[in-house]
Amino acid sequence: MKARLLTAFVTGSLLLSGCSVVNFITPYKLDIPQGNEITAKQVALLRVGMTRSQVRFALGTPLLTDPFHKDRWDYIYRDSRGGKVKEAKNFVVFFNENSLVRWDGDYLPDPKAEPAEKTQPLPPSNDNLLMPIDPSNPDSKIIEVKPLMNEGF
Template sequence: MSDHFLRRSLTVAAAATAALLAGCGTVDSASNRLVSAITPYKIEIVQGNFVSKEQVAALEKGMSRIQVREVLGTPLITNLFRADRWDYVFTIKRPGVDPQSRRLSVFFENDLLARFEGDDMPTEAEFVARLDTRTRLGKIPPLEATPAELAKFPGRPKSEQEPSTSAIAAEAPPSTAYPPLNAPSSR
């Protein structure tokens, strides 16, 4: 090989290597943008019993344990060493939303409700409104077409149009006899 050809090949190889190395920064930033745009699926974590303001309002001093359970549901936490206390804890963790946590403690004396204390509970409507984080798109368009709007479209050919009511009445009624589900046994 000639000396000139060897030098030219090395120059081209060095230039190609330099171009590739210079492009690495661009590829890196593009791949970082792509990775940041693609996020893994994060599940919604719900733990405990949701207790609404309406349920707390239904509690009355002197209710039995069974009555309290009917109003609030089964407590999340019961303690063998403190059988006179039930704890209702509710947490929800959703991607992109601050976690919510609520707590209510119910205390019994002689198996009757003595008192209860805890966080200020939301109403059921407030809780549902906080769950719905979808963005509103504005006014919902009407889903019915006026006769003027329907007139803009060409009519269907006669073969595709609905049959007249007289043609429907002339058809035979459907058969009401069906074959047996199991084959008759031969004995």
Template sequence: MLKILTSIAVIATLLAACSVPSYRLDVQQGNAIDDDKVAQLREGMTARQVAFLLGTPQVQGTFVREDRWDYVYYKRPGRGATELRRVSVFFDRGRVARIEDTRPPTAPDG
């Protein structure tokens, strides 16, 4: 008798779980990257100026490359497409030498 009651309880729980819409959390990690601030980056800027604009990088140099800062942003909404963006700033002698952005530049309105 106990097995039958346990089975009924398990089946009722599973059926109830299937009928309730599930809520999916938004997952957001890394640096929020502002397009306007990225657009202000210029070659020749100092590391301090870059940090002022974009904040502290997610990955600030490694023992392999100490001349590169990576700003990484990842967002997976509960519903919809995942957004992944990376901005890499390369330095040469303490100044910005190159900027790589995974998001293509937007055309100016006009």
């Protein structure tokens, strides 16, 4: 009787302790950028007086068009890494009827704004490319035009 009770107690405690382990095991969470990525290059295209279709062409379709504020478009961008929001940008465009009046908010920097590091080409590693080839001279190195024919290709 005591053995069964002890076995049931140990089994029950092991099962209950397994429930607390579940909190340490978390599923993998994807890195998900969501929304409209508005860059400085796109914002530079905006001009006061542009139509809605011109703004949509320059910035893309807005993420949020509020039916109660028809003259306002919201472009929202969220970048989450591991389930936590790392970057959040809000960009708002305001219209008067069908004409762009103003815009405000955060936008991403232009990825091409940072100058790329220029590298010099490497000198040729083989001097055979610089040697003049003279087929009439027997001492000249001859470059075979079909080097892979002997290999069976």
